[in-house]
Amino acid sequence: MAESPTIQMQPMLSFSNMVRIFGWSVLAILAVFLVNNFLNYGADYPGAAAALGEQATLSAMLQLAAYPLGVVVASAHVLRSAGTSLRSDGARISNINTFLIRAAFWTVLIVGVADLVVSFMRVEDLLQGVVGEQLTKDLGRSQFRGLYMHVPLIAFSIVLAAFTRTLGFHWLALLIVAAELGIVIMRFVFSYEQAFMSDLVRFWYGALFLFASAYTLLEEGHVRVDVFYASFTTKTKSVVNAVCTISMGLTFCWTILIVGMGQKTSIINSPVLNFETTQAGFGMYVKYMMAGFLGIFAISMMIQFVSYLMAAVADYRGEPGSRVIAEPTM
Numbered sequence: 001m002a003e004s005p006t007i008q009m010q011p012m013l014s015f016s017n018m019v020r021i022f023g024w025s026v027l028a029i030l031a032v033f034l035v036n037n038f039l040n041y042g043a044d045y046p047g048a049a050a051a052l053g054e055q056a057t058l059s060a061m062l063q064l065a066a067y068p069l070g071v072v073v074a075s076a077h078v079l080r081s082a083g084t085s086l087r088s089d090g091a092r093i094s095n096i097n098t099f100l101i102r103a104a105f106w107t108v109l110i111v112g113v114a115d116l117v118v119s120f121m122r123v124e125d126l127l128q129g130v131v132g133e134q135l136t137k138d139l140g141r142s143q144f145r146g147l148y149m150h151v152p153l154i155a156f157s158i159v160l161a162a163f164t165r166t167l168g169f170h171w172l173a174l175l176i177v178a179a180e181l182g183i184v185i186m187r188f189v190f191s192y193e194q195a196f197m198s199d200l201v202r203f204w205y206g207a208l209f210l211f212a213s214a215y216t217l218l219e220e221g222h223v224r225v226d227v228f229y230a231s232f233t234t235k236t237k238s239v240v241n242a243v244c245t246i247s248m249g250l251t252f253c254w255t256i257l258i259v260g261m262g263q264k265t266s267i268i269n270s271p272v273l274n275f276e277t278t279q280a281g282f283g284m285y286v287k288y289m290m291a292g293f294l295g296i297f298a299i300s301m302m303i304q305f306v307s308y309l310m311a312a313v314a315d316y317r318g319e320p321g322s323r324v325i326a327e328p329t330m
Helices: 015-042 048-052 058-080 086-123 127-131 133-139 142-161 169-188 195-218 234-261 269-274 287-317
Strands: none
Touching: 015 058, 015 086, 015 234, 015 269, 015 287, 048 058, 086 127, 086 133, 086 142, 086 169, 086 195, 086 287, 127 133, 133 142, 142 287, 169 195, 195 287, 234 287, 269 287
């Protein structure tokens, strides 16, 4: 009888597992923060901070307890899979981020086209003949259009992302060029220009810039202020990457989320909750989504930074399977 292969098991509380616990705990706290933010300002819950006051309620205490519970769940997940390598865990987290960005791409594509069509039909007085007078009036209100048109399209985009594989950056860049070219042709050839045309370009360009940042980090595409880094050894580079990921990358992302979503009137929460628009006329009703882009940027970058941290520690420990980033050729 052939001998069964030996499985190399690392200690449950090894250094690599401690790094994994830290990474998954960051993601768990992020998830609890986002859920609590929705409960606080979308469902009028008291918030975790209220549990520390004199009139603490049960819901507030549960919201506060969700943070340490998230860390416990993250730690249990790591200890249950103690033999998983840092590279495997980092790749899994990066794949989760890929799905998030893919869903965001489909969202801005589908919502952008749909809102453009509605805005065009409104300004040309064609909408009433298609959907009726009452629905035309409703689509002129940002709260109605956002809740009953955009939200279902966002849900459809998330489902579509599960069955596709493209990140869509190249296609989105091409669409931006096509939209800008369309503005030029319509303006100078047909003397036709409306607010929704430039709104679409800004909408897609903002998405391209913010959503592609996490992928750029994965591909080592961000510009470094490189004075000494290029001459470092692999282990030294790994230490620099890990330390800077924690002290700068994660801190930067949390700063965006706390400042942007810390209160109901914060720069991300306020536009999203009110379905804010750029104007009362016939432009696109997507300004609130562009404010949300900043939150997606911080969330996707934080997830990718956690993956980047695990990869850096794996490089320091000399684990096999390091990604080779192709250098650009002349």
